[in-house]
Amino acid sequence: xxxxxxxxxxxxxxxxxxxxxxxxxxxxxxxxxxxxxxxxxxxxxxxxxxxxxxxxxxxxxxxxxxxxxxxxxxxxxxxxxxxxxxxxxxxxxxxxxxxxxxxxxxxxxxxxxxxxxxxxxxxxxxxxxxxxxxxxxxxxxxxxxxxxxxxxxxxxxxxxxxxxxxxxxxxxxxxxxxxxxxxxxxxxxxxxxxxxxxxxxxxxxxxxxxxxxxxxxxxxxxxxxxxxxxxxxxxxxxxxxxxxxxxxxxxxxxxxxxxxxxxxxxxxxxxxxxxxxx
Amino acid sequence: xxxxxxxxxxxxxxxxxxxxxxxxxxxxxxxxxxxxxxxxxxxxxxxxxxxxxxxxxxxxxxxxxxxxxxxxxxxxxxxxxxxxxxxxxxxxxxxxxxxxxxxxxxxxxxxxxxxxxxxxxxxxxxxxxxxxxxxxxxxxxxxxxxxxxxxxxxxxxxxxxxxxxxxxxxxxxxxxxxxxxxxxxxxxxxxxxxxxxxxxxxxxxxxxxxxxxxxxxxxxxxxxxxxxxxxxxxxxxxxxxxxxxxxxxxxxxxxxxxxxxxxxxxxxxxxxxxxxxxxxxxxxxxxxxxxxxxxxxxxxxxxxxxxxxxxxxxxxxxxxxxxxxxxxxxxxxxxxxxxxxxxxxxxxxxxxxxx
Numbered sequence: 186x187x188x189x190x191x192x193x194x195x196x197x198x199x200x201x202x203x204x205x206x207x208x209x210x211x212x213x214x215x216x217x218x219x220x221x222x223x224x225x226x227x228x229x230x231x232x233x234x235x236x237x238x239x240x241x242x243x244x245x246x247x248x249x250x251x252x253x254x255x256x257x258x259x260x261x262x263x264x265x266x267x268x269x270x271x272x273x274x275x276x277x278x279x280x281x282x283x284x285x286x287x288x289x290x291x292x293x294x295x296x297x298x299x300x301x302x303x304x305x306x307x308x309x310x311x312x313x314x315x316x317x318x319x320x321x322x323x324x325x326x327x328x329x330x331x332x333x334x335x336x337x338x339x340x341x342x343x344x345x346x347x348x349x350x351x352x353x354x355x356x357x358x359x360x361x362x363x364x365x366x367x368x369x370x371x372x373x374x375x376x377x378x379x380x381x382x383x384x385x386x387x388x389x390x391x392x393x394x395x396x397x398x399x400x401x402x403x404x405x406x407x408x409x410x411x412x413x414x415x416x417x418x419x420x421x422x423x424x425x426x427x428x429x430x431x432x433x434x435x436x437x438x439x440x441x442x443x444x445x446x447x448x449x450x451x452x453x454x455x456x457x458x459x460x461x462x463x
Numbered sequence: 464x465x466x467x468x469x470x471x472x473x474x475x476x477x478x479x480x481x482x483x484x485x486x487x488x489x490x491x492x493x494x495x496x497x498x499x500x501x502x503x504x505x506x507x508x509x510x511x512x513x514x515x516x517x518x519x520x521x522x523x524x525x526x527x528x529x530x531x532x533x534x535x536x537x538x539x540x541x542x543x544x545x546x547x548x549x550x551x552x553x554x555x556x557x558x559x560x561x562x563x564x565x566x567x568x569x570x571x572x573x574x575x576x577x578x579x580x581x582x583x584x585x586x587x588x589x590x591x592x593x594x595x596x597x598x599x600x601x602x603x604x605x606x607x608x609x610x611x612x613x614x615x616x617x618x619x620x621x622x623x624x625x626x627x628x629x630x631x632x633x634x635x636x637x638x639x640x641x642x643x644x645x646x647x648x649x650x651x652x653x654x655x656x657x658x659x660x661x662x663x664x665x666x667x668x669x670x671x672x673x674x675x676x677x678x679x680x681x682x683x684x685x686x687x688x689x690x691x692x693x694x695x696x697x698x699x700x701x702x703x704x705x706x707x708x709x710x711x712x713x714x715x716x717x718x719x720x721x722x723x724x725x726x727x728x729x730x731x732x733x734x735x736x737x738x739x740x741x742x743x744x745x746x747x748x749x750x751x752x753x754x755x756x757x758x759x760x761x762x763x764x765x766x767x768x769x770x771x772x773x774x775x776x777x778x779x780x781x782x783x784x785x786x787x788x789x790x791x792x793x794x795x796x797x798x799x800x801x802x803x804x805x806x807x808x809x810x811x812x813x814x815x816x817x818x
Contacts, residue, residue: 307487310491
């Protein structure tokens with residue numbers, strides 16, 4: 186066994202970690218706290234830890250401003266992106282993991298370059314093209330665009346999960362008379378669930394967190410929650426409007442906190458997958 | 464797997480990427496070389512002008528008018544202009560002027576010191592939007608990268624020395640800045656630093672005076688960089704923490720038996736073992752840092768700090784100039800290819816060597 190740490194180092198260690206956890210969580214904690222306060226209490230001098238609670242900002246944002254509609258849009262778009270992205274991503278990931286030719290290598294390298302592209306570059310082309318084609322401001326358009334932008338990352342990650350499934354499994358199924366599609370659907374996919382959940386989480390996050398593309402391709406009744414936040418961002422002039430922004434931001438955050446709570450293990454394995462397994 | 468089967472499997476994915484990433488890239492390239500204007504034609508307009516006493520005079524004027532298509536929309540014409548859009552964005556003339564300007568004397572006629580010369584040069588170059596955006600993008604990348612590597616590594620070591628049950632909650636809290644929507648994360652920090660918000664108020668109470676964080680380019684840039692460190696450190700931490708679990712225990716024990724100190728074990732066993740992970744994190748972070756957008760949108764808004772992706776967004780959204788946005792986008796793409804080229808070259812060489 187390795188020797189125990191000296192007490193002084195242990196203390197330094199704990200202080201550092203305490204400090205980090207505080208820094209990591211405080212901005213969100215404070216945002217939550219002030220979202221339930223009247224503007225005067227939220228920006229009081231000196232700052233207060235306790236103040237009367239009010240739900241009026243949430244009421245205004247969700248009911249009066251119609252945030253529920255944007256929440257619905259976000260649900261449709263994230264679920265749509267998730268489904269399409271995983272379906273075509275699994276097919277491609279499986280193909281890339283089982284094919285030996287150099288073509289697979291080139292697809293992966295080009296995908297890596299695509300992954301590095303700033304999204305605004307494609308947006309410059311999308312704007313005039315979608316306008317001319319008349320597919321502006323539609324769910325399907327945003328979904329397929331998010332799927333495409335997400336694909337390079339998705340196929341890299343799914344491929345690395347498929348590589349971990351031994352090829353003997355394919356061989357056995359093929360010998361038993363399955364064709365490739367049957368092998369894929371009946372033999373490989375049932376043992377792929379951890380990989381699908383992990384990759385799915387990241388596809389979900391990309392679609393849910395996207396601001397740039399969503400705010401530019403959708404408008405009016407079709408806006409997503411994250412894009413709708415921009416209505417409140419540049420409103421320093423009115424404290425009430427700013428408080429609505431805080432309530433909106435808190436509403437966006439809550440589902441993500443549950444996501445991390447329930448899927449922490451998968452998120453960690455997803456973040457580390459590409460790196461540790463090579 | 465046969466080639467035909469392979470193509471069937473990767474087909475849909477490749478098709479989506481080609482049609483919505485590769486083709487748009489070509490489209491942007493096309494846009495960047497052209498400029499658009501509304502097609503006009505000269506129309507003769509007759510108008511009757513009253514003179515006096517009921518007399519009128521008919522005049523015929525030639526007036527340019529937009530040509531309308533069958534739907535009544537003005538017809539747009541795209542004209543090839545070569546590199547003119549690139550000239551507008553990158554402004555090589557202005558850059559050359561800034562570089563060649565005589566800075567040997569200050570405004571009041573004193574001989575300038577080297578520091579003053581460099582400062583003047585820096586100011587003139589970064590005054591051009593594109594170079595200013597490039598400057599802050601690179602500054603952000605080079606300040607944040609070492610910080611996230613070091614803090615992430617220290618965190619990983621610290622968490623690794625804790626008892627098992629304490630690790631989960633710390634990892635949970637650490638994931639928040641990385642997972643939660645970047646716009647929301649940026650805003651949550653922005654709201655802390657408003658003039659009358661909690662941080663400024665606490666500092667004032669502690670006697671630091673009134674600090675206006677969001678009124679000054681230096682503090683705004685510092686906040687964006689701090690946001691970047693806060694947002695990406697969890698990523699480095701989680702990867703390095705996972706890597707720590709794979710360090711061979713017997714090597715560490717052998718080193719301890721040989722009398723190696725704690726620091727020596729970290730320096731000579733753990734860090735070399737994690738070497739590949741450090742380069743992986745650096746690569747991924749450089750790609751992400753290069754396209755930093757949300758914090759610049761929230762904090763900088765073009766005035767105090769700019770980034771390449773924000774510059775293109777600004778031209779597209781506020782100036783509504785597709786051709787100029789295209790040129791700016793293509794310059795951004797060239798930058799990312801330069802940034803990735805050492806890595807791509809190495810991968811390419813490994814691939815050739817492996818076959």
